[in-house]
Amino acid sequence: MYRAESTCPSTYRRALATVIVDLAQRSAAVDRDDRQGGLRLVDDLRGRSQLTEIALDDAADDLLLVYRTACASDGMGGGAILFRGEPKGAMDSDHPPAVRTLAQVLFDSLRAEAPNAPLLAHVALALRAILSLPTAPEETGAPRGGLATWQERRAVAYMDERLDQSFPVSDVADACGLSVNHFSRAFRRSLGKPPHRWLLDRRIERARQLLRDTTLSLADIALACGFAEQSHFTRVFTRTVGMPPGAWRRAAD
Structure with a gap:
């Protein structure tokens, strides 16, 4: 499991990129511009225990992955991951090595002027599969082998x-x-x-x-x-x- 840090998002002075992952379409969209909106989203997700936070000691910026389900009524039940840049040595030590590797792929892709959206979606879905994220009630009610x-x-x-x-x-x-x-x-x-x-x-x-x-x-x-x-x-x-x-x-x- 990943420990939830108590650092208040409002104290961040770093850039915050938000990647919205559509779980139904398996697609991703990037929002770099609305930092304050991203911070409010972090607060909301943390308040509803739907945020997994991971500190990376070599990340220049912060990155929020938000997994959205298909229906608006589901809200953000897909969960979210926040990668936070921290001073060297502050990185969580109990996550699988693949998490760091995949996170690096995301950060590298976001540095491009036009990020590769299919790649972002693929990597974000892989991270979701590796981590134990909160799930929406709709995702837990399906019969075994049936549709959610x-x-x-x-x-x-x-x-x-x-x-x-x-x-x-x-x-x-x-x-x-x-x-x-x-x-x-x-x-x-x-x-x-x-x-x-x-x-x-x-x-x-x-x-x-x-x-x-x-x-x-x-x-x-x-x-x-x-x-x-x-x-x-x-x-x-x-x-x-x-x-x-x-x-x-x-x-x-």
């Missing part, structure tokens, strides 16, 4: 918003920060069916709602539910519900 709660919400919302569109499962996997194979397995573990089956069932559910509550034609309902042709819609609806959509509409009336 935020990933499940994002996947469902992504597909729900695109019921009238055609899109590959890789788009949904990307939105959750996972490979297609990993996402498909985890989705089935969490929701009990593969993504394509869930999407098909959701489209039929939407079709039944439109059949019952609107006067749209079958062709228009087919398009609104992501079916390119009415004949395809009719086949799938009949196979799923047990009767053609026209008959189901009359029965519902």
Whole structure:
């Protein structure tokens, strides 16, 4: 474990670079300009016990890595790491050697006029894997081998918003920060069916709602539910519900 230092951030007179790491997109963005905002962020993270602090005796500046989860409601549940420059000999002695090496890569990259964002993200994620960081409640509630709660919400919302569109499962996997194979397995573990089956069932559910509550034609309902042709819609609806959509509409009336 890394000890949390009591040094007040407001006493810092050093430059503070903030790197925001998007855990879903596995991307990073750099903010060098808002030092006061960065210090306030440090205070907030420390106050909520979501900050891991590491002293480095050869760092010219300070560096804050903030790991953000996908949903705004998750706040900064991904945790954060603050690398602080300290006088020689003040460095924490109990961290793995890889931490110093990876931190040096980050500092070297930040010296460039245009930092390599993919490299920053890759190294920041490696550091997160090595260190024992605070995690968001959403990251601990997933069934073993399934999606994290935020990933499940994002996947469902992504597909729900695109019921009238055609899109590959890789788009949904990307939105959750996972490979297609990993996402498909985890989705089935969490929701009990593969993504394509869930999407098909959701489209039929939407079709039944439109059949019952609107006067749209079958062709228009087919398009609104992501079916390119009415004949395809009719086949799938009949196979799923047990009767053609026209008959189901009359029965519902």
